[in-house]
Amino acid sequence: MTAGTGRVPVGERLPTLEDVARVAGVSRATVSRVINGIRNVDPQLHEMVWNAVGQTGYVPNRLARSLVTRRTGTVALVVSDSESHDDDPFMGRFFADPYFGRVVGGLMSVLRAAGIQLALQIVGTEEQRTRLVGDLRHGQADGVIVLSLPGHDPLPRMLTDAGVPAVMIGRPADPVPINYVDLANDTGASLAADHLVERGCQRIGMISGPADVPASNDRIAGFRRSMARHGHAWVPLASGNFTQESGEDAMRTLLAESPGVDGVFVANDLMALGALLALRDAGRRVPEDVAMVGFDDSSAAVAASPALTTVRHPLEDMAAESARLLLARIDDPSMRISSVIYEPTLVLRQSA
Amino acid sequence: MTAGTGRVPVGERLPTLEDVARVAGVSRATVSRVINGIRNVDPQLHEMVWNAVGQTGYVPNRLARSLVTRRTGTVALVVSDSESHDDDPFMGRFFADPYFGRVVGGLMSVLRAAGIQLALQIVGTEEQRTRLVGDLRHGQADGVIVLSLPGHDPLPRMLTDAGVPAVMIGRPADPVPINYVDLANDTGASLAADHLVERGCQRIGMISGPADVPASNDRIAGFRRSMARHGHAWVPLASGNFTQESGEDAMRTLLAESPGVDGVFVANDLMALGALLALRDAGRRVPEDVAMVGFDDSSAAVAASPALTTVRHPLEDMAAESARLLLARIDDPSMRISSVIYEPTLVLRQSA
DNA sequence: ACGTACTTGGAGAGCGCTTTCCGAAGTGTT
DNA sequence: AACACTTCGGAAAGCGCTCTCCAAGTACGT
Numbered sequence: 168m169t170a171g172t173g174r175v176p177v178g179e180r181l182p183t184l185e186d187v188a189r190v191a192g193v194s195r196a197t198v199s200r201v202i203n204g205i206r207n208v209d210p211q212l213h214e215m216v217w218n219a220v221g222q223t224g225y226v227p228n229r230l231a232r233s234l235v236t237r238r239t240g241t242v243a244l245v246v247s248d249s250e251s252h253d254d255d256p257f258m259g260r261f262f263a264d265p266y267f268g269r270v271v272g273g274l275m276s277v278l279r280a281a282g283i284q285l286a287l288q289i290v291g292t293e294e295q296r297t298r299l300v301g302d303l304r305h306g307q308a309d310g311v312i313v314l315s316l317p318g319h320d321p322l323p324r325m326l327t328d329a330g331v332p333a334v335m336i337g338r339p340a341d342p343v344p345i346n347y348v349d350l351a352n353d354t355g356a357s358l359a360a361d362h363l364v365e366r367g368c369q370r371i372g373m374i375s376g377p378a379d380v381p382a383s384n385d386r387i388a389g390f391r392r393s394m395a396r397h398g399h400a401w402v403p404l405a406s407g408n409f410t411q412e413s414g415e416d417a418m419r420t421l422l423a424e425s426p427g428v429d430g431v432f433v434a435n436d437l438m439a440l441g442a443l444l445a446l447r448d449a450g451r452r453v454p455e456d457v458a459m460v461g462f463d464d465s466s467a468a469v470a471a472s473p474a475l476t477t478v479r480h481p482l483e484d485m486a487a488e489s490a491r492l493l494l495a496r497i498d499d500p501s502m503r504i505s506s507v508i509y510e511p512t513l514v515l516r517q518s519a
Numbered sequence: 520m521t522a523g524t525g526r527v528p529v530g531e532r533l534p535t536l537e538d539v540a541r542v543a544g545v546s547r548a549t550v551s552r553v554i555n556g557i558r559n560v561d562p563q564l565h566e567m568v569w570n571a572v573g574q575t576g577y578v579p580n581r582l583a584r585s586l587v588t589r590r591t592g593t594v595a596l597v598v599s600d601s602e603s604h605d606d607d608p609f610m611g612r613f614f615a616d617p618y619f620g621r622v623v624g625g626l627m628s629v630l631r632a633a634g635i636q637l638a639l640q641i642v643g644t645e646e647q648r649t650r651l652v653g654d655l656r657h658g659q660a661d662g663v664i665v666l667s668l669p670g671h672d673p674l675p676r677m678l679t680d681a682g683v684p685a686v687m688i689g690r691p692a693d694p695v696p697i698n699y700v701d702l703a704n705d706t707g708a709s710l711a712a713d714h715l716v717e718r719g720c721q722r723i724g725m726i727s728g729p730a731d732v733p734a735s736n737d738r739i740a741g742f743r744r745s746m747a748r749h750g751h752a753w754v755p756l757a758s759g760n761f762t763q764e765s766g767e768d769a770m771r772t773l774l775a776e777s778p779g780v781d782g783v784f785v786a787n788d789l790m791a792l793g794a795l796l797a798l799r800d801a802g803r804r805v806p807e808d809v810a811m812v813g814f815d816d817s818s819a820a821v822a823a824s825p826a827l828t829t830v831r832h833p834l835e836d837m838a839a840e841s842a843r844l845l846l847a848r849i850d851d852p853s854m855r856i857s858s859v860i861y862e863p864t865l866v867l868r869q870s871a
Numbered sequence: 872a873c874g875t876a877c878t879t880g881g882a883g884a885g886c887g888c889t890t891t892c893c894g895a896a897g898t899g900t901t
Numbered sequence: 902a903a904c905a906c907t908t909c910g911g912a913a914a915g916c917g918c919t920c921t922c923c924a925a926g927t928a929c930g931t
Contacts, residue, residue: 181656183917194881199919209879226653230591231917234582235886241638262624263818265615272614275641285639286593287623289631301578304533305887411822440822447824466615470763470792472799472824535887546911551889561909583887587916657917 182223191219202227233306241284242493243308244274245299248291248316260410261316264437265465266482270336273486274312281494283309296322303331310493312336312486313345317380332500334493336486338381346496347506348489352382353389355478355511359432359460360393362476362513368430368458372403374417374442376434386434386462403428407438414438418445430458430519436467439475443518458519473517485509534575543571554579585658593636594845595660596626597651600643600668612762613668616789617817618834622688625838626664633846635661648674655683662845664688664838665697669732684852686845688838690733698848699858700841704734705741707830707863711784711812712745714828714865720782720810724755726769726794728786738786738814755780759790766790770797782810782871788819791827795870810871825869837861 184202188195193212200208201216208216219225233239246261261267271285278285286308290296303311303326310332313323323343326333335347363371373390376383387404394402403425407413414433418441421428433439439461443453451457453473461468461477468475488507496502536554540547545564552560553568560568571577585591598613613619623637630637638660642648655663655678662684665675675695678685687699715723725742728735739756746754755777759765766785770793773780785791791813795805803809805825813820813829820827840859848854 184919185917195918196882196920197880200880203919212880226650226657228657228917229654229659230582230586230657231886232919233886234586234888234917235919237886239582262620262627263617264620265617267623268614268616268620271619271639275614275639279641287627287637287639289627298578302581305578305580305582307581411818444824466763467822470819470822472796536889537887547888548890548912549910552910555889564910580887583916584889585916586887586918587889589916 181228182225183228184225187216187219187223187225190223191215237306239306239309240282241286241308242274242278242490243286243288243299243303243311244271244314245288245290245311245322246314246316247296247320247322248289248318264409265467266463269465269482270314270486273483274490276483277487277490277494283494290322296325300325300329300331304329310334310497312489312493315339317377319379330500332493332496334489334496336489338506340379340381344504346489346492346504348485348492348509349506350382350480350485350509350511352385352511353392355462355480356386356389356432356434357393358511358513359462359478360390360397362460363430363432363458363519364394364397364399366430366458366519370403370425370427371399371430371432372405372421372425372428374414374421374431374433374438375404375406376409376438377406383434390432407434407441409435409438411437411441414441415445416441418442419449422446422449422451428457430460432460432462434462436461436463436465436471436475436477439477439518440467440471443471443473454517454519460513460519464514468514468516471518476516476519477514478511479514480511481509533580534577535580536577539568539571539575539577542575543567589658591658591661592634593638593660594626594630594842595638595640595651595655595663596623596666597640597642597663597674598666598668599648599672599674600641600670616761617819618815621817621834622666622838625835626842628835629839629842629846635846642674648677652677652681652683656681662686662849664841664845667691669729671731682852684845684848686841686848688841690858692731692733696856698841698844698856700837700844700861701858702734702832702837702861702863704737704863705744707814707832708738708741708784708786709745710863710865711814711830712742712749714812715782715784715810715871716746716749716751718782718810718871722755722777722779723751723782723784724757724773724777724780726766726773726783726785726790727756727758728761728790729758735786742784759786759793761787761789763789763793766793767797768793770794771801774798774801774803780809782812784812784814786814788813788815788817788823788827788829791829791870792819792823795823795825806869806871812865812871816866820866820868823870828868828871829866830863831866832863833861 184195184198188198193216197212198216201213274285288299290299313333313335315337319340323335323339323345327343327345333345335345338347338349339345375387391402403421405417405420407417433442439459446453446457453459461475464477464479468477536547536550540550545568549564550568553565626637640651642651665685665687667687667689671692675687675691675697679695679697685697687697690699690701691697727739743754755773757769757772759769785794791811798805798809805811813827816829816831820829
């Protein structure tokens with residue numbers, strides 16, 4: 168036997184704990200202890216076991232292990248679309264949006280170090296939701312990170328009711344006792360308002376996101392509040408759905424309704440990109456004629472021309488934090504529910 | 520008992536097949552048959568079982584099922600970075616790039632319909648690779664989609680050696696008998712070359728990607744071949760690493776080396792965005808002074824100004840196809856190795 | 872020398888499910 | 902009425918692992 172190579176012919180039955188035990192001349196239990204680093208094993212046996220592991224090329228079967236330990240080493244990332252009816256075209260947009268990638272990147276930076284894998288799930292229908300929660304209760308994943316799409320999503324509540332460790336990225340639309348990580352969206356919008364006013368803009372409008380997203384509402388509220396404080400009781404507002412095209416349309420609307428606009432706060436960078444196009448078409452220069460502040464500081468902000476002055480949304484950090492929170496919660500289920508709110512900052516570039 | 524609600528108190532032991540069997544007054548085996556839709560069950564018993572399922576709120580335990588069926592209903596998406604040493608800053612960039620999102624979106628469109636979940640794995644070190652392959656052989660996932668990052672990745676070979684159903688997105692750097700889905704990158708580059716020449720450009724340069732990526736090499740080769748055919752035996756070339764900044768730098772280099780350049784093919788849209796910036800800084804108008812053709816037709820192409828004429832890379836379709844290929848391979852492991860090559864098309868916009 | 876306490880390794884009972892194997896019951900033929 | 906078939910449901914053997922017991926071994930105090 169060519170010891171130590173650990174090669175196992177393909178197609179053959181994979182070595183089990185039993186096999187290792189036989190080779191090492193000990194019992195399954197002992198091998199299990201050694202593998203899992205539990206003390207109380209004679210150093211000599213310890214070594215024999217490791218030799219046997221090398222010789223047989225043994226790799227533990229995670230599935231079998233999970234069945235008994237009720238731990239899978241997996242966290243689910245659930246994209247919950249409460250109003251979809253299966254192949255919603257929205258999903259394509261969602262994944263293409265830098266938002267998704269930034270979240271995944273942030274999560275992975277933490278999970279990877281912890282040796283935990285991420286399982287992606289999309290749920291839209293009630294049936295999928297029920298099934299997901301059922302699977303989760305069975306320990307299909309140790310916990311879940313929830314990304315809620317627009318709408319009143321029943322999933323967060325279901326998750327807490329089922330006692331599944333969960334953390335949301337972005338505040339839930341309805342009050343639910345669930346851990347979440349969010350951005351002080353209102354403060355961010357205030358920052359934008361303050362900057363536009365300080366810059367000397369007189370007629371400032373806003374392009375907002377959809378009304379049923381908490382983050383979107385907070386940005387509107389924060390912006391209005393700050394504008395009011397600066398003496399602008401009312402601000403012209405047009406809304407989009409966070410896509411570039413919708414931003415373009417919204418800007419046209421805004422321009423039509425308030426032709427004198429000389430400053431605009433756009434609730435995300437992608438829409439700002441569209442708005443920039445609309446302004447160019449209308450022959451307005453940015454920032455000379457109209458100053459613009461975006462939101463997110465996504466890659467689109469740098470790609471834009473002029474580069475966008477925008478509110479920085481530290482999504483990667485937030486995602487990483489949510490992963491840490493979840494991991495902590497998994498380790499200690501009695502941990503009390505908490506939320507972390509990040510403070511946004513303004514990134515100055517050319518557009519305002 | 521409030522029948523039919525299917526509610527199970529949290530924290531309590533979840534109902535098992537055994538429980539359902541007891542309630543229905545049949546054996547575990549019969550319940551299993553009913554749940555899995557196997558014929559040969561008396562319609563009456565069939566109904567009693569379903570009633571019992573409803574009453575108990577039974578949800579099958581996927582883990583337990585997988586242990587015996589050797590099917591998990593999971594496909595792994597492996598991002599294989601052959602040269603990373605753990606927390607590589609490259610990963611952040613990778614996820615933020617629209618590339619990743621488009622692939623995930625394409626995969627999910629197929630997997631979701633098939634009721635299969637996607638597990639994200641990042642492997643960098645040799646140890647992670649070995650472990651991944653070990654887990655995979657144990658049926659941790661039914662198959663794997665591989666996304667290889669730059670470099671000579673040993674993973675594809677390991678996967679085929681281990682007999683794991685796998686499909687790569689993008690041709691492997693080294694010849695390995697593995698299923699893959701790729702784009703005719705050379706044809707795409709030819710398209711770009713032809714277009715620039717037809718447009719009347721006299722001095723055409725290229726900004727390429729990194730040298731150790733097959734896709735990148737193919738684009739260079741295809742471009743050169745086509746240019747040679749048009750009588751340009753040599754083309755000035757600068758290279759980047761597919762990021763916006765590197766594109767900006769490369770454009771500056773190109774401009775310095777060949778000031779008379781009036782057309783440029785940039786190997787991806789993100790770099791093209793950067794190149795656009797460099798050209799503006801240099802006071803060159805696009806497309807009047809310098810015409811530009813990008814590659815990918817990512818969201819960046821539309822976001823750019825002027826909007827990019829670019830080679831369409833149907834990544835979503837390709838990812839979807841790779842998922843279908845993998846699923847077919849899982850169903851029939853004897854299926855012969857095949858690859859699908861997509862033909863790119865040119866999308867005309869403002870930049871050329 | 873005996874009892875007590877602690878360490879160490881093995882036997883075996885599961886985790887929740889699928890699936891083979893069989894016997895019992897039902898159907899039709901001669 | 903006896904035979905061969907077919908259909909159907911249950912008993913039970915695992916899948917590969919962990920972990921609780923328990924027995925044996927070792928060390929110590931009295």
